[in-house]
Amino acid sequence: MIDVTTIRKDFPILNREVNGKPLVYFDNAATSQTPQQVIDVIVEYYSSYNANIHRGVHALSQEATDKYEQARITIQKHFNIAKSHEVVFTSGTTHSINMVANGFGALLSAGDEIIVSALEHHSNIVPWQMLCERTGAILKVIPMNLEGELVMEKYQELLSDKTKLVFCNHVSNALGTVNPIETIIKEAHKVGAAVLIDGAQAAPHIKADMQALDVDFYTVSAHKVCGPTGVGMLYGKEEWLKKLPPYQGGGEMIAEVTFEKTTYADLPHKFEAGTPNICGGIAFGAALDYMNTIGFKAIATYEEELLEYATEQLLSINGLKIYGTSKKKTSVISFNIDNLHPYDIGSILDKLGIAVRTGHHCAQPIMEFFKIPGTVRASFSFYNTKEEIDTLVAGVERARNMLL
């Protein structure tokens, strides 16, 4: 059970006003808010043990290294990862995806195929397009249906022994659809393809088990799970991380350097060139600890309640249409009203202190599919309330009346 009144006390930002109105934060899919417990960890890092890691002989460096490595283990446990060196700290999902795409550059040849889903964040399609340009590999797309679900029969047809890599998000950021990644992974493995799942949108709602999923790569951004921005993880199976060449050269990632030859450091350091976001990594661990204290089961149950309530209330508004109507979705509602521009609705909501996202949500192919310029997206977190949803619904009604 979620005690939302108590939980809200953990988030100082929820007390602020915007445009003279109490903030209603419904842009959680873009970034989550940070609880005091995580803010404290950040403050503590800079006020008591800020030091560079893995290299100093002094006490502070040791302390920082220990805390950073502890965070890696927290992440490992959270995602039930077999070995801690399969957790690579990155600057976030985008970085993680680029790392894998770049690595596969060395493993692909012309005519190989990469499958991506039609539900992708478009910035995540770009690395694969670049990879295809570089290697002569071919990009294939799993189409979606009107509910915003992937058409799995088409996926089966796309798979062949030419398929080398499948890339799909666990949860779509634009529509909230939870994709059947278990099947996607299993079927890809049957043809010997590797699978990279983008878990950026799933991580705040679903505790994914890497060993049970048997996924090859999985990515997460800390800022979507109550952690800071600019830090995240790449999970990679040991065998894959060993196979991939490093992404960047620099300190931390080498074992021995001469001008003739450099040998790379062991995992995960091979992929962690340079001084990392140490404080961010530690805070990432603290953020997962915080969410686990609340509990992912309780979070899921409560968010489902919010989703159901908001769906029902919003649909009572004349002319409102929801995009993404899969039965399996997270607490995200993408909608439009008649022909009103989502940007207009979002601007008026902002004046009422309500933060939503408007636009194409970095998923232009999805918007093209529905033939719309974008949507208004409200995304709910475990610290949101039904009263806030009432405020949203009233705000949307008001916007509708002003604009129509």
Place this chain on the structure above:
Amino acid sequence: MTIDKIQEEIIDEFSMFDDWMQRYEYMIDLGKSLPLIEQEFKTDDHIIKGCQSKVWVHAKLQEDKLVFTADSDAIITKGIIAILIRVFSNQKPQDIIDANTNFIDEIGLKEHLSPTRANGLVSMIKQLKLYAVAYQTQLN
């Protein structure tokens, strides 16, 4: 009326509103009443970049004055354009080039727009001035 005079008028009008909801309502009304651009000009080469919504602008010279028509797929954006057109349309190109745009700050338009819309506003003004420069060259 001169550009300066029109700007003063707009500043006066905006000062009558108590809050930003009223200002938005006013801009929405302006947007609704904006004379539309002819369909033939609603093409990609008339689109202004830098807006989350689409904005089309067309300019033509009538005698020695520049006349702007414009449209957008978002109504608040249309309201903003309507204000800009009121200031800059039917003016001599050189006056448009020389015009200052203080009124934007005085009515607090920029700070009350989302960052993308504020960027859009800047590119809109830039575009109108560019048209003026182009036509001024033609007149010379």
